[in-house]
Amino acid sequence: MASTVVIGNRVLLENGHISPAAITVKDGIIVDIKAGQECRTDRAHGEAFQVIDGGDLLIMPGIVDSHVHVNEPGRTDWEGYETATKAAAAGGITTIVDMPLNSIPSTTTMDAFDIKLKHAQGQCHVDVAFWGGVVPGNQLELRPMIKAGIAGFKCFLIFSGVDEFPHVTEDDLHLAMKQLQGTDSVLLFHAEVDGTAPDVSSMDANEYETFLKSRPCSMENEAIKLLARLCLQYKVPCHIVHLSSAEALPIIQDARAQGAPLTVETCHHYLTLAAEKIPNGATQYKCCPPIREQTNQDKLWEAIRKGDIDMVVSDHSPCTANLKLLEKGDFMAAWGGISSLQFGLSLFWSNAVQHGFSLQDLHRLMCEQTTKLCGLSNRKGAIKVGMDADFVVWDPESHLKIEKRMIEHKNKVTPYEGMTVQGVVHKTIVRGNIVYERGVFSPQPLGQFLFRNQEQSKQVDTAKL
Numbered sequence: 080m081a082s083t084v085v086i087g088n089r090v091l092l093e094n095g096h097i098s099p100a101a102i103t104v105k106d107g108i109i110v111d112i113k114a115g116q117e118c119r120t121d122r123a124h125g126e127a128f129q130v131i132d133g134g135d136l137l138i139m140p141g142i143v144d145s146h147v148h149v150n151e152p153g154r155t156d157w158e159g160y161e162t163a164t165k166a167a168a169a170g171g172i173t174t175i176v177d178m179p180l181n182s183i184p185s186t187t188t189m190d191a192f193d194i195k196l197k198h199a200q201g202q203c204h205v206d207v208a209f210w211g212g213v214v215p216g217n218q219l220e221l222r223p224m225i226k227a228g229i230a231g232f233k234c235f236l237i238f239s240g241v242d243e244f245p246h247v248t249e250d251d252l253h254l255a256m257k258q259l260q261g262t263d264s265v266l267l268f269h270a271e272v273d274g275t276a277p278d279v280s281s282m283d284a285n286e287y288e289t290f291l292k293s294r295p296c297s298m299e300n301e302a303i304k305l306l307a308r309l310c311l312q313y314k315v316p317c318h319i320v321h322l323s324s325a326e327a328l329p330i331i332q333d334a335r336a337q338g339a340p341l342t343v344e345t346c347h348h349y350l351t352l353a354a355e356k357i358p359n360g361a362t363q364y365k366c367c368p369p370i371r372e373q374t375n376q377d378k379l380w381e382a383i384r385k386g387d388i389d390m391v392v393s394d395h396s397p398c399t400a401n402l403k404l405l406e407k408g409d410f411m412a413a414w415g416g417i418s419s420l421q422f423g424l425s426l427f428w429s430n431a432v433q434h435g436f437s438l439q440d441l442h443r444l445m446c447e448q449t450t451k452l453c454g455l456s457n458r459k460g461a462i463k464v465g466m467d468a469d470f471v472v473w474d475p476e477s478h479l480k481i482e483k484r485m486i487e488h489k490n491k492v493t494p495y496e497g498m499t500v501q502g503v504v505h506k507t508i509v510r511g512n513i514v515y516e517r518g519v520f521s522p523q524p525l526g527q528f529l530f531r532n533q534e535q536s537k538q539v540d541t542a543k544l
Contacts, residue, residue: 083511085470087133090114091140093463095439100138103128104468107510112464131513133472136505139442140460141173141205141469142424145230145449146320146344146392148416149175152198153183158397158489160202164526166395166421166487168204168515171471171504174529175205175420176230176453179212180244181396187212187244188220192227196528203526204514205507206469208453213266214245218254222262228530230453231265233320236272236302240367240415249305256313263532265316265342265452270302270327271368279411287357287364290410294369299324307334310341318452319343321394323368325378328387342452343387345379346394347426348417352494360408363494366396367415380434383444390448391427395420400492418493422481424471425500432501438475454531472506479503485518 083104090100092114103111144167151159167175177195179186186192186209199207211224213234221232234255235246247255259266275297282289303319307330310317319331322345334341348366353373357364364370382388396416404413419426424445431441450460458467480499483491507515514521 083129083131083468085131085133085138085468085508087138087472088135089133090138090462091438091442093461097137097438102462102468104511107468107512109462109464109466109468112462131506131508133506136472136474137438138470138472139438140446140462141471141507141509142171142445143174143449143453143455143459144172144393144395144420144423144445145176145390145453146346146394147175147177147420148181148394148396149177150181150397152194154181156399156489157181160199160207161204161524162487162489163395163420164202164204164207164524165520168507168509168520169487169504170421171424171473171507172420173205173469173471173507173509174208174450174455174459176208176210179210179233180239181241183243185212185214185244186210186229187214187217189223189227192224192229199528202524204520204524205509205526206529207526208455208529208531210267212244213247213251213255215247215251218251218258221255221258221264225262225264225531230531231267231318232259233267233269235269236305237269237298239269249309252309256309256315259315260313263316263454265318267318267320268302268306270306270319270322271298272302272305273298275301284411285360285408287354287359287361287410290365291354291369291371293411294367296324296326296371299368300327300330303327303330307331307339307341310334310339311337314338314340316340316342321346321349321368322379322388323349323371323375325375325382328378328382332387342389342448344390344392345383345388346392346417347419347423348394348494349379350376350391350430351426361494362403362405362408362410362413363492364417365403365410365413365415366394366417384434384436389444390452391444392449393419393423395488397488397490397492399490403492405492418488418490419495421487422495422500424473424504425479425502426495428475428502429500455529457532458529468508468511470506470508471504472508473502473504475502477501477503
């Protein structure tokens with residue numbers, strides 16, 4: 080690969096400073112960084128190097144979204160690797176980590192992992208890592224999957240929504256966590272349990288309030304009490320996905336104070352949308368756990384400010400339009416999931432500005448911490464010599480209106496249609512290659528597979544799988 084120099088007047092460097100810089104890239108890796116006004120003389124390299132000039136746009140590390148449901152194979156009509164990774168590239172995301180469901184088979188065995196790699200091969204416009212799953216009876220599959228480079232494992236404490244990914248009991252968790260002890264892997268929890276929700280069968284299923292009451296905060300709180308106890312017992316790194324209940328924050332704080340290696344994420348929809356503003360029948364807003372009230376959202380933002388929430392992700396969970404039951408408007412029967420992958424950077428920044436957060440905060444929450452979670456911090460998440468040359472070139476000051484015609488993910492159903500957001504992506508660069516520029520994608524998918532704590536990406540020879 081020819082060498083490239085990426086230059087710009089506003090580059091977010093490893094030390095958090097934003098300054099002019101020239102970044103030299105060779106074979107996809109950052110090999111030199113010159114910062115300060117004098118770096119602009121590196122334009123002279125144009126004779127020998129490809130030059131990518133960001134001008135006055137902001138250049139920062141590419142976003143790493145560690146919570147994405149691609150659904151291929153098995154439910155590719157919901158979402159596939161080509162469309163998901165195009166949506167990611169259009170949103171300044173250079174790495175996604177694919178969840179083990181809702182694909183068929185779910186990624187709960189080595190055989191299923193191999194099948195997933197075969198289907199993803201040659202389709203990815205950004206780099207992709209993979210989560211595995213913990214389900215009843217698969218504990219002996221975990222260590223082989225760790226050896227193969229799986230990023231970690233997700234489990235459900237409640238019905239997952241699909242029969243092929245059953246939820247676990249506490250006994251199942253003991254077996255799994257014994258296997259994970261002594262490894263650097265992480266166990267991710269969909270933290271809701273049955274047993275604390277009121278009966279809403281007599282209420283109107285078209286009213287959002289009915290669905291909200293059916294998934295109260297207590298379902299999350301009780302689940303987080305359980306996982307915090309197990310995290311302390313086994314000292315296996317644990318991670319709470321898509322936290323929506325601010326009531327659970329004291330439980331998390333207490334567990335951490337006792338030494339639990341526990342991290343937590345929340346999502347763009349919990350930080351952007353509020354229950355009071357969701358129209359009845361608008362099932363595009365349904366997700367699990369649900370979007371809660373504005374007062375709850377305010378507490379989530381404060382928890383981010385204090386460091387009690389480590390990262391912000393999309394939980395991109397698409398489905399076909401018919402499964403959302405948009406015409407019927409039945410919140411109780413519609414599929415639960417929000418599609419936001421392409422717009423996560425702009426959604427977060429729009430709200431972060433209003434709450435007094437900085438670009439450095441955005442970098443920490445959407446690049447550094449997500450990268451650390453999935454074991455890729457030796458390669459991703461920072462502009463630093465030796466790291467992959469992954470960048471998003473964007474305008475944090477400009478605005479755009481989200482319209483259906485610009486949506487790259489397969490099914491164009493999202494609660495954000497019609498919303499005006501702040502932050503416009505101009506270019507996305509993966510390992511020195513421009514994979515997206517102003518609505519145009521690279522002719523060939525250039526993404527690679529990523530494996531936890533391995534130095535090099537792999538383009539897997541599917542003939543050997």
